[in-house]
Amino acid sequence: MMVRRLHRIIGLALMLPFLAWAITGFVFFVKPGYAGAYEVLSPKMYNLDQAISIQPDSGWLEFRGFKTVLGNHLIVRTMSGWIHLDPVTLQQRGLPSEADLIRLVSDAFSANPSRYGKINTISGDSVTTDTGVEIKVDWSRLSFQQRGKDTARLDLLYRIHYLQWTGLKTLDKILGMVGIALIIILTLLGARLALRGA
Known part of the structure; x- marks a missing residue:
């Protein structure tokens, strides 16, 4: 008993x-809603107008060059981290102006306009859209990380499950x-x- x-x-x-x-x-x-919630948002790439000749520095572990709506970029990984360089001068490229940030991020939104909508606010390296999605911009790597309400919901389910x-x-x-x-x-x-x- x-x-x-x-x-x-x-x-x-x-x-x-x-x-x-x-x-x-x-x-x-x-997996309902996973596609948008965990979608990888990247800057839109364009073909280079001309070949860029780059003499790599001995301290570079890897590098990649490409073109966005803002022009040509050179992203370099060193022992101390990632650096965003101007491919012509090889000098560190400063943070973009707010207008350039809007152009860069808005151009990336063309991959999925229904998810990202239009830019609502900008605060430092964070962009929020009228659809409630927040995009963090990592200028040194020229990469984006997006998170919406659906991402937060799925993350909550993950925490409950585990x-x-x-x-x-x-x-x-x-x-x-x-x-x-x-x-x-x-x-x-x-x-x-x-x-x-x-």
């Missing part, structure tokens, strides 16, 4: 986590370990009940 009662109590305690895990697992399996409920890493790990221990106990109690009944 005690085994059955303990099995019932643990089963009830795990009902909500199991339900949350099953629902979020279904969402991860079907038992990251409190936001405190240590506490979440403890709760996860307790949950796993309860699942093992539930399984053993269920097996005992099944074997007893056989």
Whole structure:
């Protein structure tokens, strides 16, 4: 009788986590809305007007040259990180003006205008659109990172699925370990009940 009662109590305690895990697992399996939420937004590239001859520095680990609506760019990786250079002078290219940033980001939006819409506000390296998408611009790498409301929703489902409920890493790990221990106990109690009944 005690085994059955303990099995019932643990089963009830795990009902909500199991339900949350099953629902979020279904969402991860079907993947509705993933395409836009995790879409990679990149600057729109154009063909170079002419070949650019670049003599690489010995400190460069890698480099790439390309053209955007703002002209030619040279992105270099060194031991200390990424640097955005002018391909002609090989001098570090300063941050773009707000007008240039608008041109660069708006040009990239042409890949998916329904998602990105129009630029609403600019604050430093962050651009927010009228569709609620926020774009972070990494000028040293000339790359974008976009995040919308759908991204936040899917990230929340991820945290629910992987038992990251409190936001405190240590506490979440403890709760996860307790949950796993309860699942093992539930399984053993269920097996005992099944074997007893056989």
